[in-house]
Amino acid sequence: MTEASDHVICTNCRREFDAAFKKDFLGFKKYHCPHCNEDIRYPLTTGYLVTYWVLVALLLLWTVAALSSGGVVIPGVIGILIIFAAIKDLVLRSEVRKLVPYAESPATLQVKHGCGAVLNVPEKYAGKSVKCPKCGQSFQVEAPAKEKE
Numbered sequence: 127m128t129e130a131s132d133h134v135i136c137t138n139c140r141r142e143f144d145a146a147f148k149k150d151f152l153g154f155k156k157y158h159c160p161h162c163n164e165d166i167r168y169p170l171t172t173g174y175l176v177t178y179w180v181l182v183a184l185l186l187l188w189t190v191a192a193l194s195s196g197g198v199v200i201p202g203v204i205g206i207l208i209i210f211a212a213i214k215d216l217v218l219r220s221e222v223r224k225l226v227p228y229a230e231s232p233a234t235l236q237v238k239h240g241c242g243a244v245l246n247v248p249e250k251y252a253g254k255s256v257k258c259p260k261c262g263q264s265f266q267v268e269a270p271a272k273e274k275e
């Protein structure tokens with residue numbers, strides 16, 4: 127198994143990152159977003175995708191055969207899971223296609239110090255202490271106001 131990393135857009139915070147996926151329940155790809163610390167799900171790997179659709183086709187054939195011979199169709203847990211996975215994959219696929227990277231976010235924060243200096247501070251310094259180049263004082267960079275869901 128190769129540990130190749132994919133370029134991913136987070137479905138939660140829409141930031142981009144590179145990561146290797148882990149296989150989640152039913153074969154969905156799972157990535158851990160380093161930006162928002164959430165586990166996100168991506169559509170099935172191709173292998174699983176093909177398998178599921180073959181199984182869906184088989185299920186349909188089996189259903190038709192059972193119905194035409196007057197049988198009762200009980201899909202069973204496996205059947206329900208297969209159909210669930212196939213539908214969930216379609217939903218995820220369309221969600222991922224619509225994802226736009228969170229590019230509007232500036233990589234730097236503009237902070238104004240009490241002495242009047244306006245600094246452009248890299249975003250990673252939010253909440254941390256920096257030294258003002260104008261007056262030499264250390265001060266804490268305010269974290270940007272996060273949008274509430």
Ligand SMILES: [Zn+2]
Binds near residue numbers: 137139141160161
């Ligand atoms: Zn994220």
Ligand SMILES: [Zn+2]
Binds near residue numbers: 239240241
């Ligand atoms: Zn200052």
